[in-house]
Amino acid sequence: xxxxxxxxxxxxxxxxxxxxxxxxxxxxxxxxxxxxxxxxxxxxxxxxxxxxxxxxxxxxxxxxxxxxxxxxxxxxxxxxxxxxxxxxxxxxxxxxxxxxxxxxxxxxxxxxxxxxxxxxxxxxxxxxxxxxxxxxxxxxxxxxxxxxxxxxxxxxxxxxxxxxxxxxxxxxxxxxxxxxxxxxxxxxxxxxxxxxxxxxxxxxxxxxxxxx
Numbered sequence: 001x002x003x004x005x006x007x008x009x010x011x012x013x014x015x016x017x018x019x020x021x022x023x024x025x026x027x028x029x030x031x032x033x034x035x036x037x038x039x040x041x042x043x044x045x046x047x048x049x050x051x052x053x054x055x056x057x058x059x060x061x062x063x064x065x066x067x068x069x070x071x072x073x074x075x076x077x078x079x080x081x082x083x084x085x086x087x088x089x090x091x092x093x094x095x096x097x098x099x100x101x102x103x104x105x106x107x108x109x110x111x112x113x114x115x116x117x118x119x120x121x122x123x124x125x126x127x128x129x130x131x132x133x134x135x136x137x138x139x140x141x142x143x144x145x146x147x148x149x150x151x152x153x154x155x156x157x158x159x160x161x162x163x164x165x166x167x168x169x170x171x172x173x174x175x176x177x178x179x180x181x182x183x184x185x186x187x188x189x190x191x192x193x194x195x196x197x198x199x200x201x202x203x204x205x206x207x208x209x210x211x212x
Contacts, residue, residue, distance in 0.1 A: 005166035016045035022122025027147040027191035033089035131180035139177035144193035153186035
């Protein structure tokens, strides 16, 4: 597996700091679990952060700074570890359970396209998207950040070609129409801060279906 598309530097920094929304953090963790280069980058960023914290002069917490006993702890940042079963990175295998991608129950999204929402606590939406060979996900833009990680097969859009392990790290300036390559289906993990902005009446109907 040769990975050519990686997480943006700003995304890696936010991930290392635990500042990404939950859905984006899960997708980032899944890519990092598959990508040695991004694992090294995160380790370096975490080391820098630890060094900066260590240089701070220790001091006692003021009374006003004492933790609120009724506060709810923030969810833990997803772990980035080795690939779990030869195909799925640990963060994905934990979310979909046993059986892998072939056991996923898909919902119809459009001609040759299906999706499977993944339940995750926190901000954003996380789901698997499957496209049959040479089928396209309808053209859309993004209200905010979106991460698309290819788990099986390959796809192309205006930003390039993405194969297994590649991640498309996109923002609100990008509009695209991902198309699965011929030969095999394409399955991706897609995380978004906000719902996609589809074009046209039929596509808006598809968007409503995705929200159900």
